[in-house]
Amino acid sequence: MAGGIALIVISLGAIAAGWGYVKTARRMRSFATTQGTVLERSVGAIPGGSREGRYGQGGGYQPKITYRYTVDGVTHTSDRWAYAYRGLKRELAEQRAAAVPDEVPVYYDPAKPDEAYLETHTPRIGHWLVGGGIVGLLIGLVALLS
Numbered sequence: 001m002a003g004g005i006a007l008i009v010i011s012l013g014a015i016a017a018g019w020g021y022v023k024t025a026r027r028m029r030s031f032a033t034t035q036g037t038v039l040e041r042s043v044g045a046i047p048g049g050s051r052e053g054r055y056g057q058g059g060g061y062q063p064k065i066t067y068r069y070t071v072d073g074v075t076h077t078s079d080r081w082a083y084a085y086r087g088l089k090r091e092l093a094e095q096r097a098a099a100v101p102d103e104v105p106v107y108y109d110p111a112k113p114d115e116a117y118l119e120t121h122t123p124r125i126g127h128w129l130v131g132g133g134i135v136g137l138l139i140g141l142v143a144l145l146s
Contacts, residue, residue, distance in 0.1 A: 004143035011136030018129025
């Protein structure tokens, strides 16, 4: 019974996170693009840890690029790489940060020009989270009712 309840709670969290991701990715379709100038390159730990992944490219770091861009004559500064965190091993994050050119395309929300990213997202990951959450919810309900 406790396992079914836990699965239901986790599944509801996945559905909520996935729905938020889908909404943000759809909103990003309307983002405008401008040129930005890189001010600083570094590597930062993603929230939740600076652990190194044992296999593959995963880890707890991401490139941290500070850049300046202008929208309608107003200069803005940001250090957001992307909406969602994608952790890399420290060495890979350093290589990726070093590879960023001095001039970069910046994707910004025309309604809120302070919100800008160097990458936009598609809703694919959000769809997987919602779908997985629904499957988990159904399994949790079956476990709870049996």
